[in-house]
Amino acid sequence: MVLEKGLLVSDLLDNNAMVAIVLDRNGSVLFINKTYLVILGKTEEEIVGKFIGDITPESRAIIVLKTGKAIVGYNWSINGYKMIACALPLIKNGELVGCFAYSLFMDIWDAKDLMENLMFELNMYKNEVHNLHSARYTFADIIGQAQAIQNVKNLAQKAALHPSITVLINGDSGTGKELFAHAIHKASSRSKLPFIRVNCAAIPENLLEAELFGYEEGAFTGARKSGSPGKFELANGGTIFLDEIGEMSYLMQSKLLVFLQEREFERLGGHRPIRVNVRVIAATNRNLEMMVEQNKFREDLFYRINVLRLEIPSLRDRIEDIPLLVKYLTPKININLRTNVTDITDDALGILSKYNWPGNVRELENVLERSMILADMERSSTISPNHLGFMKVKLDYPCSGSSGKLKEVLEEYEKQVITKVLEETRYNKVKTATILDIDISWLYKKIKKFGITSHNL
Numbered sequence: 100m101v102l103e104k105g106l107l108v109s110d111l112l113d114n115n116a117m118v119a120i121v122l123d124r125n126g127s128v129l130f131i132n133k134t135y136l137v138i139l140g141k142t143e144e145e146i147v148g149k150f151i152g153d154i155t156p157e158s159r160a161i162i163v164l165k166t167g168k169a170i171v172g173y174n175w176s177i178n179g180y181k182m183i184a185c186a187l188p189l190i191k192n193g194e195l196v197g198c199f200a201y202s203l204f205m206d207i208w209d210a211k212d213l214m215e216n217l218m219f220e221l222n223m224y225k226n227e228v229h230n231l232h233s234a235r236y237t238f239a240d241i242i243g244q245a246q247a248i249q250n251v252k253n254l255a256q257k258a259a260l261h262p263s264i265t266v267l268i269n270g271d272s273g274t275g276k277e278l279f280a281h282a283i284h285k286a287s288s289r290s291k292l293p294f295i296r297v298n299c300a301a302i303p304e305n306l307l308e309a310e311l312f313g314y315e316e317g318a319f320t321g322a323r324k325s326g327s328p329g330k331f332e333l334a335n336g337g338t339i340f341l342d343e344i345g346e347m348s349y350l351m352q353s354k355l356l357v358f359l360q361e362r363e364f365e366r367l368g369g370h371r372p373i374r375v376n377v378r379v380i381a382a383t384n385r386n387l388e389m390m391v392e393q394n395k396f397r398e399d400l401f402y403r404i405n406v407l408r409l410e411i412p413s414l415r416d417r418i419e420d421i422p423l424l425v426k427y428l429t430p431k432i433n434i435n436l437r438t439n440v441t442d443i444t445d446d447a448l449g450i451l452s453k454y455n456w457p458g459n460v461r462e463l464e465n466v467l468e469r470s471m472i473l474a475d476m477e478r479s480s481t482i483s484p485n486h487l488g489f490m491k492v493k494l495d496y497p498c499s500g501s502s503g504k505l506k507e508v509l510e511e512y513e514k515q516v517i518t519k520v521l522e523e524t525r526y527n528k529v530k531t532a533t534i535l536d537i538d539i540s541w542l543y544k545k546i547k548k549f550g551i552t553s554h555n556l
């Protein structure tokens with residue numbers, strides 16, 4: 100098809116079926132179509148020539164300009180308009196010269212539920228793939244000089260030498276519980292055998308039993324013809340890591356208890372006892388003692404798993420490790436994001452040291468990623484306080500309305516953070532879970548627990 104000569108970009112893109120924006124290499128707007136201007140409520144003069152990060156800070160175009168890779172089919176919601184969007188790199192003579200982002204209008208309300216369900220399944224399969232890998236981290240990957248973390252590391256190293264001891268790892272979200280589980284397995288005599296992780300929170304309750312113990316042919320509708328081994332069988336000889344054990348239903352807890360007592364089980368629909376030799380490592384960020392008191396966690400199971408207990412310190416309790424962690428994490432992030440940021444100013448380190456870090460090391464990683472992208476966009480190799488401006492929002496989370504008891508304060512805080520991010524994402528649960536770096540099933544539980552309501556949910 101030959102296009103009429105003289106057809107301009109604006110002629111092609113100025114239609115009300117889409118929003119479209121073209122950016123140069125540095126993220127400045129070269130062109131924006133009228134439909135997008137209407138949605139943003141701005142004039143062309145207010146937008147053209149401006150940095151996209153100042154107009155729509157969440158723009159995926161920034162990432163495209165960073166990586167040179169297209170991002171296709173993401174949710175883009177702005178001023179109440181919900182769209183599916185694409186951001187494509189513009190390449191000229193083999194060089195990245197800009198980015199073209201456009202959206203397709205459609206009513207994604209109907210598609211939302213479907214998509215969330217698909218994301219839920221996708222996450223489950225992602226976890227599966229992740230599980231196929233054996234343990235990836237060693238004790239050398241656990242960074243920290245603070246006495247608090249050194250003590251736990253020493254204890255964990257001792258646990259590694261006793262390959263049958265059950266280990267319970269406790270600690271806030273993002274403190275490195277999984278890291279410890281991997282490291283214990285790797286340092287143990289089981290290291291050549293499988294390390295299987297089961298996320299008890301991500302697997303729907305009715306599937307967990309089959310997941311753990313496997314099933315025989317015809318055990319339930321949809322069961323595979325040949326039956327399937329469960330995680331315990333797959334982990335035989337190695338380690339099974341029961342992550343988020345605090346989320347396991349009471350009924351499943353009983354079944355797990357029987358296994359821990361007998362060290363054997365039957366597949367669902369099967370009659371043959373199967374004996375396995377596995378080390379169990381369980382982890383949770385919940386207070387299991389309190390759950391026992393509230394009859395939410397079986398006391399007998401608690402004693403079975405609370406044999407050797409590792410309490411992973413929160414980052415705010417080892418703030419002196421922040422410079423070390425920054426030094427360790429930045430090269431890793433440089434590789435992942437293809438940035439080139441190698442330094443941080445003392446002022447910026449000061450900001451990081453004053454922050455409360457509710458999301459612990461994982462949050463530190465996220466903060467560094469964001470600040471390094473911002474520094475890199477300015478072609479700076481040093482993180483300075485102006486690259487940490489977005490942290491202010493987090494520091495400003497209000498925390499009123501609670502009694503002052505730590506648990507209630509934390510719950511109130513958790514509720515407010517979740518509500519705020521839900522509002523920011525216009526109640527998009529997938530996006531909220533991604534931003535908060537939590538599992539979507541965990542988010543559903545929290546929404547239910549806190550009674551967060553909105554007609555959008």
Ligand SMILES: Nc1ncnc2c1ncn2[C@@H]1O[C@H](COP(=O)(O)OP(=O)(O)OP(=O)(O)O)[C@@H](O)[C@H]1O
Nearest residue numbers: 240241242271272273274275276277278384460461
């Ligand atoms: N001591 C540490 N040194 C280096 N990296 C760490 C350390 N602790 C945590 N991390 C990093 O922080 C991230 C979160 O760690 P991990 O997944 O082990 O936390 P978690 O306690 O299991 O969190 P959650 O409760 O949310 O599952 C990972 O990317 C991990 O590599």
Ligand SMILES: [Mg+2]
Nearest residue numbers: 273276277342
């Ligand atoms: Mg974890």
